[in-house]
Amino acid sequence: MPQQSGLTQILFLYVPIFFIFYFFIIRPQRQQQKKTQEMLANLKKNDEVITASGIHGTVVIVKDKTVVVRVDEGCRIEFDREAIASVVNSELKPEVVK
Numbered sequence: 001m002p003q004q005s006g007l008t009q010i011l012f013l014y015v016p017i018f019f020i021f022y023f024f025i026i027r028p029q030r031q032q033q034k035k036t037q038e039m040l041a042n043l044k045k046n047d048e049v050i051t052a053s054g055i056h057g058t059v060v061i062v063k064d065k066t067v068v069v070r071v072d073e074g075c076r077i078e079f080d081r082e083a084i085a086s087v088v089n090s091e092l093k094p095e096v097v098k
Contacts (some may be wrong), residue, residue, distance in 0.1 A: 040081045043067055048088040051079055056088075 045048070047059045049069060057069035060076060068078045 039087055040084060043081065043084065043087070049084050050088060051083050052085045053083070053097045 022066060023069075027030055027049055042060055043059060045059055048056070050056050051069070055069070055071060055077070057071040057077070059067050060070045061068035066078050067084065068076050069075050
């Protein structure tokens with residue numbers, strides 16, 4: 001029985017490991033990032049949102065990089081778009097970003 005070269009042994013070891021990492025770690029993470037970016041791009045006035053810090057409110061103003069959220073009557077807070085963790089009520093189903 002001929003001996004396998006070192007390169008062949010490395011390929012048989014590392015190629016399956018790469019595919020396992022890709023399909024179980026890298027690919028789902030990229031899909032989640034894409035959904036998050038899509039959710040943030042589709043923010044609009046009157047969406048009920050939850051921030052990453054747990055603050056619930058309603059979007060009042062949507063700017064390029066920030067959104068103004070009404071937390072209570074007369075209380076508005078400006079957040080970076082990335083601080084929005086989920087949209088509670090939208091025309092689509094609720095989306096939660098983890």
